Amino acid sequence: MQLPILLFAGAKQIANADQILIDVHEPITAGEVLEKIADSMPELRGLASHSRLAVNGRYVTSQTIVDGNAELALIPPVSGG
Amino acid sequence: MCEIQIRLLRDSIDAGAVLASVHDARCGAQMLFLGCTRETTGDRLTTLLTYEAYEAMATEVLQEIAATAAARWPLYFLTVHHRLGVVAAGEASVAVAASSPHRAPVMEALPWLLDSLKSQVPIWKQEQFYDGSTEWIHQ
DSSP states (O other): OEEEEEOOHHHHHHHTSSEEEEEOOSSOBHHHHHHHHHHHOGGGHHHHTTOEEEETTEEOOTTSBOOTTSOEEEEOOOOOO | OOEEEEEEESSOOOHHHHHHHTOOTTOSEEEEEEEEOOSEETTEEEEEEEEEEOHHHHHHHHHHHHHHHHHHSOOSEEEEEEEOEEEETTSEEEEEEEEESSHHHHHHHHHHHHHHHHHHSOEEEEEEETTSOEEEOOO
């Protein structure tokens, strides 16, 4: 199945899009989703390796099984304040 | 019970209003912190910054951080305002205020809250330098 991943800031700039679609087979963990993002767009690999995945607006650990119907977002290192 | 106010704003931060939002006659300590955009990063001159957020998550994470602070310290009011969009160098990009009957809780809570904001909340800044180049900050 295809999962849409929301992109922000530098990731959005690199992809030139505010979301990308990745092809996955469920079940899949958050860590595997991050790896798939890097595979689908190698330019994102450097930033993705330092990013977290958010599922429905919450950070998850890399071992968390991802619900394919949830809203997924790639969260690069944050710089607010 | 602490009253928490969280806002993501596209216009200027009203520091007076932020401080007024934590005013309470029971609170002998009322503290405001303003984070302002710096004009220099190393030896480079910044003209403006652009802030972007994953807004729904940013609001939720800020609420959680504020609730954690309110559980840890006896705060009566806690307000966080963060700018989004374009912010000129020298302007406030974040304002945090808290009040409590005594000073120690607010003086401990505000630095903790700012550290948590800077490490957890999905907000990013892009610096635009004098030569027109831009850079998203991811560190």
